[in-house]
Amino acid sequence: MTNLIKLSAADLSGLLADRSVSSVEVTRAHLDHIAAIDTDVHAFLHVARDAALATAARIDARRAAGDVLGPLAGVPIAIKDVLATQDMPSTAGSKILEGWIPPYDATVVRRVRDAGLIPLGKTNMDEFAMGSSTEFSAYGPTHNPWDLDRIPGGSGGGSAAAVSSFEAPLALGSDTGGSIRQPAAVTGSVGVKPTYGGVSRYGSIALASSLDQVGPVTRTVYDAALLHDVIGGHDPLDSTSLTDSWPSMAAAARAGLADGALKGVRVGVIKELAGEGFQPGVKQRFEETLALLAKAGAEIVQVSAPNFEYAIAAYYLILPAEASSNLARFDSVRFGIRVNPAEGPLTSERVMAATRDAGFGPEVKRRIILGTYALSAGYYDAYYGSAQKVRTLIQRDFDAAFAQVDVLVSPSAPTTAFKFGEKMTDPMAMYLNDVTTIPANLAGVPGMSLPMGLAPEDGLPVGLQIMAPAKLDARLYTFGAAVERLLEATWGHTLLSQAPELAPTEMFASEEGVV
């Protein structure tokens, strides 16, 4: 029997559709694998075994009854803990929300359920998505399946690790400054940050409202496209949701598999993100990829985005400012934990303060303080106001670049996965890790990371970032699928097939499903 957990969502979809495998079998295979390895990986904060199997049985019954189901019906999915789920705790990786089960589903979660996907559980993340390593999760870090002593990226390290360790074929992530793309890069998976407004944020616990975007985390570009089609599109509950009608991302990805799909594509290399100061192996794989693209007929164009230099500075004013306000609601009055002060009167102000002191971790407090300061009277113009101006300049840099090229590329992250603890005490080093991904969030343009090899010096995955003009997510999928095909044809295998096996016993789906 096929090892179900190694299959892509698209392949599972085919097997489920012709009923050569049931959703219960597929779901159980993944749950069993989670049970076997997640003690080591810790991708999940919550596994909904019984609910997942029950949902899978319902989908099987509907299929047996002849119901018309979507392409991903019956396929399991892992959900980042930043998304509200009415049947599972939703903590955003924070102590302050420990055990909180929302009374509602995020729009993307509802869409995933309506499409018949099987939620397996909730994945780990840096607290409130603040971090690049999951080390800031209040529930302990997630481990990189390629090397358990290393970080899986962040904030969405849980979703990326779940997908790259074959615990789930699909996952949902959220990306405020790279939280989908950077984890994808360091775990050898695929992650997409859609155009701002392309996917609903309703029910996504907000970090920075003007930057957050929910997106797919998968092992193939085509799987990401299939999931994007499920979660994307206008949502009246999110005022910033675009009302555009979107083309099928899956169709766009299929178009990229045609021969000659790369011919004549103008690929922009951003001078400022071309690898200067990056890890040598990252730089090397990037240059090799550019050479392959050129050989396949793409036109490589050097472009400059002079204001990207200020992106991190602007980002670390805008994000904390918005976050300081978004996180104000965590006050113990309506939800979440409540902590009374050790002594003195129990006024609401003092209980709020004690709860926030006990409930928020150090990085969250750091950013709340930063943001509160940046918005203060007398500083607003110098900090928040200036950052917004930089944001406009970065958008103009993108406009100028896209006037010359079809897509922009860069390494997804300056380094491969670093070791735990390496950057914990140096916030600046941690922040600089997002230098490549942040500009897309500031400008609202879509970005994708897909594997482009292993760094020779450490054998760890390196990601290629692709960016397209706003609303042209379809172009990402076409180009991304073509690049993925080109690279895998060159290697003769997928990147993730090179990842070490984690389970003590190779897992096969079986009715018993016990290791």
Add this chain to the structure above:
Amino acid sequence: MKKAELMDYDKALELFEPVLGFEVHVELNTKTKMFCGCANEFGQGANTNTCPTCLGLPGGLPQVNAKAIESSIRLGLALGCEIAEYSRFARKNYFYPDTAKNFQTSQYDEPIAFNGQLTIELESGRLVTVDIERAHMEDDAGKLTHVGGATGRIQGADYSLVDYNRGGVPLVEIVTQMIEGGEADSPEIGRTYVAAIREIVKGLGVSNARMEEGNVRCDANVSLRPRGSNILGTRTETKNVNSLRSVERAVRYEIQRQAALLAAGGTITQETRHWHEDTGITSAGRPKSDADDYRYFPEPDLVPVAPSREWVEELRATLPEPPAARRKRLQANWGFANLEFQDVVNSDLLDAVEATIAAGSAAQAARKWWTGEVARLANVAGVAADSLVHPVQVAALIELVVAGTLTDRLARQVLEGVIAGEGTPLEVVELRGLAVVSDDGALIAAIDEALAAQPDVLAKIRDGKVQAAGAVIGAVMKAMRGQADAARVRELVLERAGTAE
């Protein structure tokens, strides 16, 4: 609460010039809340009209209520404001448990309406033009109930309950420029200005406009400037003054209090003050400074509101006649004396009387019924007169009186039946059998019986002592349970007495 030292009002005005400013919050009567689909209504259990958005749950996001934007634009236009081509919401950040998100979604430097003017007329006939700085949209806070304290205030309370049903209800805050030159009329300016706002929002239909229910709430800013000085004094902001009379009293009180304090060499603290309806005084609230830092920034969860000029003009075309012009027109049409008309206006019965007249009643009859019996019953019930009975019913009642079917006394009983929900006036007449007895046969029978029972009276009548008939008339009216026309009974009594002769 101790009453502060007050200076004589005239003396205060001799020494100081009052400078006023008002912030009036108008609660819009949209079906749903400002930023979510929850019902904008009260009376259900606590926290029933709530959702993830208005409860400020993690992941909740706002959606703008288009009707609230429309109402705000219409209100802005009615106040003579310019309507912004591009307007944004902003977050006003502060922690308080009645504010679910711990920020209020308001407007800061880009309000929907600005630069308006409202001319009000005082009782003396003096016209005062109040400059409107801005009218901006925001969401209301929830309602806190402090339990265990003596006064219902937070001080001394054991605990507090929060009801978020009101949280997220749409408000428009109307902010005036400084009002100078009000002089001795200042208190009246306050009352008349708020009355004018209330009348405008009511006329527009954008708010239920009931001050007693908090639909219109006034914060009154008062400061005093010494005569001959051009430096503004420190102001106080008296919050939530919730009746027209209280606005007038609160302004007057603050003028007298501040004058006494300043004359004694004291200084005014910039602070909010609470108004105490029962004792008619204000007391210190929290200190307020211009440096209160709410860390305003543009609300990133909402896109800007950019009303097209075409839409604004369409809305302008829907504006009703300005209340002041309407009042002039109606008084002339109805021929009411000033006092009669003021009585209607002050009782908030202009609409009711107009609708009753439109339904066919004579103007004086409509006025008499509304300001008389209906107002009396409403007062007993503790509700607004126009919420008690529909103008069409009052008109029908008046018609029955005019037709002679009902006497005034019977009509009052019928009105009670209508209010009790027994049906239209005609239905109540039938149900209760209250029509005037106009059947002479029944009356004659009753008269003959009464005359037979009182032979001495009959004799007196026959002797020409006609006033003696009163006793018989009274007996007959009693027998008819009042449902007879006394004049007709008298005619018949005299006739029977004569006939029997």
